Amino acid sequence: MTLVKFNNGLKNNARGPFFNDVFDSILNDSFLGDKLVARIPAVNISETENEFQVELAVPGLKKEDLKISLDKNVLTVSSEKKTENVEEGKKFSKREYSYNSFSRSFTLPESADHSKIEADYTDGILTLTITKKEEAKFQSREIAVK
Structure with a gap:
């Protein structure tokens, strides 16, 4: 079987350059590219003898942007930031x-x-330090053999 390409009188692109420009603009636009990516901060959780430590990577935020709440035994860290770039006198x-x-x-x-x-x-890292209850701390002792 032989494949034959038809030009139909249009040069290079049958849809025209405008078609590709519009969709390239929409698909590669920084607005869509940045906003469609999930923005959940990375977290590190560690435990020592006396405490738990939770570190969240939240660069670009201020202390005032962060909200930390405790409901029963669920600790929630949230943020909501809205910015608008406005320049007056321009179309x-x-x-x-x-x-x-x-x-x-x-x-x-x-x-x-x-x-x-x-x-x-500090420096884009939110560190939460949660102290352990006294009775839950590791207590070491030597046990005598009878």
Whole structure:
């Protein structure tokens, strides 16, 4: 079987260059590219003898943008940031708005002391320190053999 290409009188592209430009613009637009990606911060959780530590990577936010709440034994960290770039005196053919939000919840173990939770935000890292209850801390002792 022989394949034959037909030109139909149009040069190079049967749909025309406008068709490709429009869809390339839509599909490669930074607005869609950035906003369709899930914006859930990465987290590190560690445990020591006396405490639990939760670290969230949330660069570009301020302390005021973060909301930390505790409901029963569920610790929730959330943020909602809305920005609008406005320049007066210009006609715009395109203006972008930025809206970012996330919510991340963690179920605390029974050994966590809910009254002793501290938060620190430094260099884009939110560190939550959750102290363990006294009775839950590891206690080492030597056991005598009888």
